[in-house]
Structures are given as C-alpha cells and as structure tokens.
Amino acid sequence: MEDEIKKRNIIQKSEADVPVIEIKNLHKSFGTNEVLKGVNLTVNKGENLVILGKSGSGKSITIKCIVGLMRIDEGEINVFGTDITKLHIAELNGIRVRIGFLFQNAALYDSMSVRDNLGFTLKRHAKDLSAEEVESQIKEILDSVGLSEAIDKMPSELSGGMRKRIGLARTLILKPEIILYDEPTTGLDTITSREISELIIEIQKKYKTTSIIITHDMPCAKLTGNRLMVLKEGVMHAEGTYEELEKSEDEWVRSFFL
C-alpha cells in the first residue's frame, strides 16, 4: 500500500515538474499554405494563457492540434508530459478526457436537450454512476454556470451567451484539468462577454484548471490571461503579461491594444 502511495506521489510529482502543455516547433500546412511555421509554447499548471493573433493566423489550428483534431506535419506536442502526436487513438482518448474544449459556437448537439448534451459524455465515461448520480452532477454543473433552469431546453431555444455557458458546462462535466477556449466571447455583447470572462476566471479558481484562451476580445484577454502570446505569420511573435505587451516597442503588437 505504502509503495503504491509512493509510486502515485512520484507520478504526481513528475507531472507537476513538467509543463502541462509544451509545443515544440509545430508545423502545419494546408496544401501549399503553411499556416504554422514552427510554433513553440509552454503552459504551466494552473495558468491561463491567452493567444492573440489576426484572423487566419492559426490560433484555432494550434489548439485543435493539442487535442489531436488535426494531424501535424512536424513538431512535438507534449500534454501532461506525453507527446500526443505519437499516441494510438485509445491512448489519445485517455488524454482527451482530461482536456475540455469550448468551441467557438459551443457545438452543442442540436438533437439533444441540455440535459442530454451533458449526460451524453458523462454516461459514456463514468459508467458506474447511477441515473440519480448523473442527474445530480448535471444539475450541479448547470448550477455552477448559472443556468439550472435551462436543463430541459433544446439548443435552438438558447441565446448565444447561454449556449456558451452550456458548452462550458458540458466541458466541465468530466472535470478536465486543461480547458481550451476557442474565442469564448465572439459574437456576444459586452456585458455577456464580461460574464463569460468572469466565469472563465471562476472556473480556473474553483476547478484549478490550466487553460489556453484564443481571443480577439482584449477586455477578455486582460481579465482572463495570466500570460499572453501573439501569433504572427505562423510563429509566436511576442510574449508577456497584458501590461508588458500593451507597452511593447513593437507597433504591430501594440495595435492589438488600441
């Protein structure tokens, strides 16, 4: 028993020692269009990293590569210390359940109610849970995103902000250690954008998550990001805190803050 605890502690220690996400020399092309030309980045445990960049600069592609939705041409993507590009699908799925992904338009399953959207994933990964336990977890998560009353609604009945919250709830239901946000505030009004940004911080504190946030929304970046990176022409061009980048000597970087 003691050996087992010791072994677990060693594994936990070794996981804490390495960055949660580490990307080395990531290349990705679509035909002749080389979008990512050697991206390098590191995200440490408990950190919120914001990635800024112009539309089409490859921000979303970068996070899609992290969950194995896109095959990379060259490079290394280490998640929890494992290079996911070399994993078999079953092993990759083992990593995927520890990562949450909030899509730009929430990607809720249209044919399912909010309850089923959340339960669909949970029932498949926590088969030992009883129906009552599934229901109580769904309610708990919906409560944490402030939308308990939407449990029986269909996605078509939800507003843009509500869809994002439900998308986030669906992501949180598996208690992920990493959350990747793909433009979480796009298409939302200023007030709702702020609410979503505050929710991201709340989730970071409550669930101790590590996150990458792709955004164009500077108030969201300021509020949620512990560190910011700017992607330009397929490589990471600048890095720093919000305040540091705001005062950057690079005019192109400063233009994001105008």
Place this chain on the structure above:
Amino acid sequence: MNTTLIAKKESITTYLKETFNDIGKVTLFASRFFREVIKPPYEIKELIKQCYIIGYKSLPLVTVTGFIMGLVLTLQSRPTLAKFGAESWLPSMVALSLIREIAPVITALICAGKVSSGIGAELGSMKVTEQIDAMEVSAINPFKYLVVTRILATTFMIPLLVIFADGIGVIGGYIGINIHGDVNLYRYLSQVLESITFSDIFPATMKTFFFGFFIGMIGCYKGFNAANGTESVGKAANSAVVTASLSIFIIDMIAVQLTDLFL
C-alpha cells in the same frame, strides 16, 4: 484546335482522377464501417432510435407510393392483357412485377430521396457546426455513434419497408382490378400467392439489403466529409440523393444479371 483538345484531355483526366479518388475514399469509408461494426461498445439505443426514424417514420410515404404503384400498374397493364384475352393473368403479373422489381427499386429510390439526403444533411450540418469534432474531443467515437448506427438501420429497415410496400402494392392491385371488374379478394390473393416462388422473393429481398447499405453509407459518407460552410450541407444532401439513386440502379442491374445466372 490543338489547345482545345489539350484542355479537353486535361479536364477528362482531372474528372477521372477525382472519380477514382472518390471511389477509393468511399471504399476506405466502407472498410472502416466493417471494422467498427464488430468492435464494442455497441450503440444499441442510438441504433433503435435510427431504426424508428428511418423505418417507422418512412411508413406513410412508403404506404402511399406502394398503393399507387400497385393501382397504376394494374390499370396500365389491363388494356394490353385484355387485347390478348389474358385478363385473368393480371394478379400474377402485378404481384411478380411488384415483388421482383418495381417495389424494391421504387421504395429504395424514395428512401434515397428521404433517408440518404436526410442523413447527408444532418451529418453535414453536424460537421460544419463542429458537433462531430466535439464528440471526438470528448473521447467518443463519432463514426461508431453516427455512421455505424445509421448504416445498420438503413440496411435492416429498407428490406422491411420493401416487404411492406410489396403488400400494400398487392392491395393497390386488387383495388385496381375491381375498378373495372369484380374479383373476389380470396381468389385474387390465392392467384397472387400461387404465382410467387422462392426464386422471385429471395433475390429481390437480398438486393434490398444492398440498397439499404448503400443508401446509408452514401448519406453518411457525404455528410461526414462535408467541407466547412453551410453551402456544403446542401451539397452533401443533394450529392447523397444523386449518388444513392445511381447506385440503386447499378446494384439492381448486377442483381438481375446474377439472378439470371444462378436461379
């Protein structure tokens, strides 16, 4: 002149390349289906739901078309048979035509329009709104959940719909006969049953499994591989109907040749 010929040659080469490329991709898609279908976990609930949607919900359409098929076939054949004084052959002719050819092909074509396009549009829309990606990142196999269940449902539901259409078509034939004559239902049915043999029913039913498989597979392939953008959803649905309809005729032609050879 020379430039026009070169341009034509190039366009034909490109077309052939794309066609063979597509055939290769469909073959890979089908082989993935056979790999995934035997591997657990099995999505039984979703399979039952799809059987209900594809089978039960198509019943009204199949009923109407099956009835009209039988009725029209009888009314159209009657004058020709009457010329030869062979009106008494009408029940046998209608039953054989329906069971061997008309009901399977017409029902399959209707299902290609309703089911294949529906699957193409549904999966295409899920693809462009990233719902399929969302399943994948949740470590759920979208191919197993969406594709395998739908192909299995069409493979087993289309034959049942065809058998149902056969029955309704025979009833339509009975009403068609009685518009201009007076035939007892018992006599009509006994003549129908006497004329049908195993070699009429077996190949006709077997080919409907292939119709069902291709209707499901083409709908799923087109939807699952839809490009990004809402325009591609319409294209996926449209292309699913055209390709599925064409494949039904090709399968039918092969089935008829094989039946001639072996039965």
